Amino acid sequence: MRVLVAIASKHGATAEIGERIGRRLSEHGIEPLVVDVADAPSPAGFAAAVLGSGVYAGSWIKAAKNYVETHDEVLAEIPVWFLSSGPIGDPPKPEGEKAVDVTELTAKVDPQRHAILSGALDKGKLNLAERAIVAAVRAPEGDFRDWDAIDDWADEIATVLLQN
Numbered sequence: 001m002r003v004l005v006a007i008a009s010k011h012g013a014t015a016e017i018g019e020r021i022g023r024r025l026s027e028h029g030i031e032p033l034v035v036d037v038a039d040a041p042s043p044a045g046f047a048a049a050v051l052g053s054g055v056y057a058g059s060w061i062k063a064a065k066n067y068v069e070t071h072d073e074v075l076a077e078i079p080v081w082f083l084s085s086g087p088i089g090d091p092p093k094p095e096g097e098k099a100v101d102v103t104e105l106t107a108k109v110d111p112q113r114h115a116i117l118s119g120a121l122d123k124g125k126l127n128l129a130e131r132a133i134v135a136a137v138r139a140p141e142g143d144f145r146d147w148d149a150i151d152d153w154a155d156e157i158a159t160v161l162l163q164n
């Protein structure tokens with residue numbers, strides 16, 4: 001069973017989550033194709049899709065939004081999971097649904113689930129504008145990704161796919 005894992009990531013944190021999900025799905029005998037969403041093929045022919053993005057100013061990165069909008073008809077016909085990597089800190093902030101608004105995308109493809117997962121912030125990788133924003137909101141630096149939660153989420157996806 002082929003599953004597309006297409007990720008938009010500015011600074012690599014979400015891309016690594018995508019890689020991890022791909023590895024975990026492989027352990028269940030699923031064949032993932034993990035790609036940058038900008039290089040992703042059409043989802044036609046895949047059994048399912050996992051679409052993810054880092055969160056910037058409460059939204060997905062444009063390439064991820066564009067992908068959903070371009071392929072919404074095919075995506076509406078297969079099981080889709082959304083993941084957002086955004087909140088940072090311990091406890092993670094912004095909390096839960098406040099981190100990201102994917103209402104319009106959800107309305108188009110009705111995902112099985114949207115997971116909001118803690119992300120990572122390395123100030124050394126940011127451009128000047130981004131540095132100004134994180135300074136203004138006093139965003140904490142660090143890697144807050146919860147690999148156990150990510151593995152659990154990938155396991156849930158595998159369970160749903162393998163029982164269908």
Ligand SMILES: Cc1cc2nc3c(=O)[nH]c(=O)nc-3n(C[C@H](O)[C@H](O)[C@H](O)COP(=O)(O)O)c2cc1C
Nearest residue numbers: 009010011012013014054055057058086087119120
């Ligand atoms: C300029 C900037 C704005 C951000 N805005 C948000 C936001 O609105 N909500 C959120 O949850 N996280 C926000 N974050 C945190 C990122 O989503 C988080 O660091 C994520 O893991 C980055 O993923 P990437 O490295 O794959 O791009 C922001 C980070 C930066 C640098």
